[in-house]
Amino acid sequence: MGRRILKYAILGLLSKEDMSGYDITSEFKQAIGQFWSAKHSQIYVELKKLVSEELISQYIQMAGVKLEKKMYRITPKGKKELQSWLLKIDEQLETEKDVFALRVYFLKDIPSEEVLWLFFNQLKRKSEKLSFLKEQFSLHFGEKDPINLDVEELGHYFVLTKAISREENYIIWLNKSIEIIKKRIADKSFGEN
Amino acid sequence: MGRRILKYAILGLLSKEDMSGYDITSEFKQAIGQFWSAKHSQIYVELKKLVSEELISQYIQMAGVKLEKKMYRITPKGKKELQSWLLKIDEQLETEKDVFALRVYFLKDIPSEEVLWLFFNQLKRKSEKLSFLKEQFSLHFGEKDPINLDVEELGHYFVLTKAISREENYIIWLNKSIEIIKKRIADKSFGEN
DNA sequence: ATTTAACATGTAAATAATTACATGTATAAT
DNA sequence: ATTATACATGTAATTATTTACATGTTAAAT
Structure with missing residues (x-):
């Protein structure tokens, strides 16, 4: 700011x-x-x-x-x-704020039975966002090769591909985390039985 | 906010x-x-x-x-x-602000000879950030399996892996974009000669 | 011994951003 | 015809955040 x-x-x-x-x-x-x-x-x-x-x-x-x-x-x-x-370069990279990640940092204060639900909820929201972005992409660019794009459209192309890859990456991380949580739950109940 | x-x-x-x-x-x-x-x-x-x-x-x-x-x-x-x-869910996903991406959207107003330099500069900064994060990770977790982590450390683990994958993904996008820009420059000078 | 950097805490002013309040027009759906 | 929704523009109050100002201690380096 x-x-x-x-x-x-x-x-x-x-x-x-x-x-x-x-x-x-x-x-x-x-x-x-x-x-x-x-x-x-x-x-x-x-x-x-x-x-x-x-x-x-x-x-x-x-x-x-x-x-x-x-x-x-x-x-x-x-x-x-x-x-x-x-053309100006920002002196320092600013924090890309993400409240979900902040909550995850405080995981130990979330009841373990609620954690999975929180991750799945975020997964749902992020998947919806990704769908929207992909729709936008095919609407504007379809199968077009960025090499041939007009310079007026290139900025839009880069930003959309950035947004899409960001969401895809987010979803991958959510799924990996969900797997870890599930495995921990499974191991724990095994130990308890 | x-x-x-x-x-x-x-x-x-x-x-x-x-x-x-x-x-x-x-x-x-x-x-x-x-x-x-x-x-x-x-x-x-x-x-x-x-x-x-x-x-x-x-x-x-x-x-x-x-x-x-x-x-x-x-x-x-x-x-x-x-x-x-x-346990509260945010009503809507907030914008994850990124000034570099905003500038890229306005690419058509950047002199074409400056665009590559801007991308490379961002690549350098993001690579440095990634190195820092990976260092943090190996310092705290090394080769540890997240399955066996104490719940006190798990939040930290998830957040660090999230930060790392975010930067890795950013770098991939930068490199892809740089390739497209380079190819466009090559094509253009070929056409001009 | 001296300097530098890190540790440590605050306030004031300005700017950025959200939420709530407030109003009206045009178009599409029923 | 009526209703709902999208289009359209604004202000006021509050909150969030940054930048600048301001001061002092402790530990490490030279």
Whole structure:
């Protein structure tokens, strides 16, 4: 935190095409939302700030008869700031937070009969997420070879493959852990009998 | 963020053994720091809050002649709250934020001659992190079979294997992406000549 | 002996982010 | 026609987190 990531996320999205606050909110439910996300309340405030900083400009687009949709467009100044940020290297790798892993660290305080259920529950959620991501992938890329992809699509391709492999890896770890837990339970009841 | 994760992270750590604020800060530089972390300024404030909530208690331990180290111990009330939190399921999976992936999504705005360097840089950092984690692992577990591990150590084992596989997976993705980028560059210069 | 690094604890200010409150339009389904 | 859902935008209050400021002790290295 504290590095105005949302600012650059918005500039990056607007660099591709003009969008409304609602559109940006929706983007964070798609591929890029796997790696950065914000609520609409934060987005609308940030958009106003970016306008005041002259990094983006605003115009009205009618949606229906009465609904004035506020569209935003990146300015040359905004584009420049985005490009310079994209080349910046973060001083240190930030913590990729994961509350499930935190809970697992405190395993000894979880009743042993509940542990397996917790892992299976996480497995279910992660499997669902993986399905969603794979669907997204086949929808956008199908059997396409990334070598031939337009550079406009390549970022999306990389990010989707990253998200998919992350979930696959998570699931593998969950299954391995489940096996260990099961084996420990089996060994224990054997010892007890 | 609004779910007081740090509160439970501290309770979980204190559930294992009494610690000072400094000790907790140090823990976040070890294995669990891969999945949750906080700065000392936040930790000291949270500790005082937890004392006022009677979830932990404080006592003094002399370190040297003058240095009064403030130690914290979890109370039965604190233990109870921890255990109930550990069984709670998060309503929805939160975004596992990753600024590098965000930058990659905006690839089209990065000069093509800089892209490879960015990926290689990330590869270097992630490889270093992986080495650190593997060192931690062999230090704590060596060739031990997780089946025979004490339940006190099992959480640590799972978290370390999770952190290691996450980094390994990240590195695989980076290498695959680098190959694609290289191939695209080769194809392009072939076409241009 | 002196310096450096690690140990140790705090507060204040600013920023980032969430949750809750608040309102209205357009479209699809029933 | 009515209802539900998606589209659309905002503010206020609260909480979480970082950065900067501030100080002192202990142990190890030179």
